[in-house]
Structure formats: structure tokens, C-alpha cells
Amino acid sequence: xxxLTSYTCKLNDAQAATLRLWLEDxxxxxxxxxxxxxxxxxxxxxxxxxxxxxxxxxxxxTAEFV
Numbered sequence: 001x002x003x004l005t006s007y008t009c010k011l012n013d014a015q016a017a018t019l020r021l022w023l024e025d026x027x028x029x030x031x032x033x034x035x036x037x038x039x040x041x042x043x044x045x046x047x048x049x050x051x052x053x054x055x056x057x058x059x060x061x062t063a064e065f066v
Contacts (some may be wrong), residue, residue: 008056010055016053
């Protein structure tokens with residue numbers, strides 16, 4: 001079975017706010033991404049939360065993050 005390297009789900013505003021604080025508290029490098037409310041990266045995972053409410057995780061660390 002292939003390792004999980006991509007994951008997508010929907011978050012509400014409260015969940016997104018909690019995630020953003022968690023990313024900042026865990027030393028994720030925050031960055032700007034077009035059409036995204038916020039994005040962060042650390043080690044082997046990239047996290048992007050889009051204005052549409054969609055959360056996208058990518059990278060070799062996706063399974064551990066999820």
C-alpha cells in the first residue's frame with residue numbers, strides 16, 4: 001500500500017482558527033498562497049487552508065499529521 005502523501009477535507013471557521021493557532025505554536029513557517037486564508041510548512045508536510053473552506057495537506061509527513 002502506498003503511503004498517504006495527500007489529504008483533503010473541509011473545515012469550518014472555528015476548526016480553521018484552531019488549526020492556524022496550532023500550526024503557529026508548533027513552529028510551522030507561515031507563508032502566503034493565492035486564494036488561501038493561511039498556509040504553513042514544516043519538515044515533510046505542507047498545509048494550506050483555502051478561502052473555500054478546503055484544507056489540503058501534501059508531503060511525505062501527511063500520514064503523521066493526519
